[in-house]
Amino acid sequence: MRPIPPLANHLGLPCRNAVVTHQCRGDPSHRVSYARLHPGERTMADSPLQMRDIRFALYEHLQAPEHTGLDEDTIDQFLDAGHTFVSEFLAPINAKGDEVGCTRHEDGSVTTAPGYQRALDQWREDGWGSMPHPEELGGQELPLVLVSAIDEMVIGSCCAFHNYTGLTRACANMLSRRASDEQKQTWATKLISAEWQGTMCLTEAGAGSDVGASITKAIPIEGERYKIQGEKVFITSGDHDMVDNVVHIVLARIEGDPEGVKGLSIFIVPKKRLDENGEATIDNDVFCAGIEEKMGIHGSVTTTMKYGENGGCEGYLIGNPRDGIKIMFDIMNEERIVVGQQGQALAATAYGMALKYAKERIQGSSIAKGKSITTDKVAIIEHPDVRRMLLTVKAQSEACRALLLKTSLLLDQEGAAEGEERKRLSALAGFMTPICKAYGSEVGFQACSTAMQVFGGYGYCKEYGVEQLVRDARIACVYEGTNGI
The missing domain is CATH 1.20.140.10 (Butyryl-CoA Dehydrogenase, subunit A, domain 3)
Known part of the structure; x- marks a missing residue:
């Protein structure tokens, strides 16, 4: 069994396994009558999670403790803490987020639905975003099967909220495997701590399933630095008010490279670049040109993003040229x-x-x-x-x-x-x-x-x-x- 580290860190550093310290407040077994309620008043009591079935799948069907190094008591701590978090912070905002949605303003900024900021702040404080990531980057190196069980609770309580955190996790995982050491320390650590958010930017108006038709271009500046010019559509979490910086992972074609998917490269394109003090303060000419009016997941903003419309957008090459896809x-x-x-x-x-x-x-x-x-x-x-x-x-x-x-x-x-x-x-x-x-x-x-x-x-x-x-x-x-x- 992998031992649980200290549950608090008096030095103020990210607390590994901090999620297990989140104590239950209130009675999770409470159930209310199925009367008509205003959407904002619905709670997790109205849609109980299938905790018994999750535990059965983990313990009886898959025998996860034997394969992960975590015993049932440890896994149960995470599951109980997860249930508490989603019951208090996600289930109450699900209907309101659907009702209100996200709002784009004339300056391109986006305001998320009520309660989302509070939920993400608690997510960050509890350390949920760091679960599967390497310890050297501030992660907890917890098994993916446990992450998946937590995901069921998060998605089942507020699917739209998970679009912000799940995509950020995937971007951080990619960077931890593919990025240079400097890129990992600069960008991945901020995604793992949930201080910043991440996106994946493939789709264009003329390049949907045929991603090789992408026309977003990258013009060399120096080393890994490139000017990025183009427009991406259907970008989940492309811009919003819950974090100070959004790290876009963008497919683009370096000038002169061949057409098709084999000619695409991949870049880190932040909303804000870093100044000489390492702070994200420099506008990077990344602009949210619009948001979609969708059938569902209204609390998850879906954007059209413009890069380098004024010639001032920089991106940083990940890996080798033409390895993008x-x-x-x-x-x-x-x-x-x-x-x-x-x-x-x-x-x-x-x-x-x-x-x-x-x-x-x-x-x-x-x-x-x-x-x-x-x-x-x-x-x-x-x-x-x-x-x-x-x-x-x-x-x-x-x-x-x-x-x-x-x-x-x-x-x-x-x-x-x-x-x-x-x-x-x-x-x-x-x-x-x-x-x-x-x-x-x-x-x-x-x-x-x-x-x-x-x-x-x-x-x-x-x-x-x-x-x-x-x-x-x-x-x-x-x-x-x-x-x-």
Whole structure:
């Protein structure tokens, strides 16, 4: 078992494993009546997380403690702390974020929905963003299978919030593997500490799935420094008010390099460059030109970003020229697993909501009475078709959970293996990744829709919350590579 380090650091440095110090305040078992509530008043009590099922998958199915070096008591501390965090900081802001969304101002700045800043501040303070990263960069080196379990709780409580933190984690992971030592210390450490946020910038108006058609260009300045000129669209978290700096990971073509994906390079393009004191104070000619009005995930800002419109945008080459698409796949593959988990986590939450409603909604008589019409009305969970729908949603969410946690565990095992065994595990994880993405997102969306059916007409109304899950889940079939591709 890996020992838990000190839970506080009186020197003021980032506290490794700080998340386990977050104590439960309030009664997580509290449940409220399923009355009509204003969207801002819905709480985690209305959509209970499937904690028992998560533990079953980790301990009974995958036997995670044997493979990770963390015993059940240690994992339970993280799960309990995660449940407390999402219950207090994420579930209460989910509906309000959907209702209000994000606002772009004339100067290109973006204001996020109420409560998001507070939630990210607590995320940073607790150390959640540092879980899987190397210790030398301020991380905790915790196993991905545990990170995946925490992700289910975060996404299931507020999918839009996770778009900020999950993408930042993927950018930091890529930089920790691919960047120079100086780049790691300058940029990755700030993403790991959650002081700054990260984005991945591939898509252009004329280069969607055909990313090789990208026309964003990079003009050499000196060494790793390049001028960046171009426009990217559908950029998640491209600009917002929760952090002082956003680190964009941008695909661009160095002038003179060949067309197609093999000619693309990859760059760090910060919103603000560093001054002589190492502070992010210099405007880098990065501008949010617009935000999208979307079907769902309204709390997650989706932007159009312009780079170098005034000739003043600098980027820093990662790795070698023309290695861009290969390096970007580090982020894309991680995000494809996360997107599959979006479907799974929303399905699990939808099941919890539908189960609660089915137990409380009184309608009709029991089939056990035959054709007799009685005055003894029953909860709709007594009706066979409702039970069928609930069983379907539960089975789908559990199957996807097992798939996703298994894939995360394979990645943990790959990282610990050597030689031919490492190659075998890498190939297996690579095979599983698109299955996680496509199956998790498709089945997750179907499950949310089925859960909404349990509510009948009320499910189509905002007051009950399940229709938001359907809208939020739909995008997972599209972004990070459409499922057909």
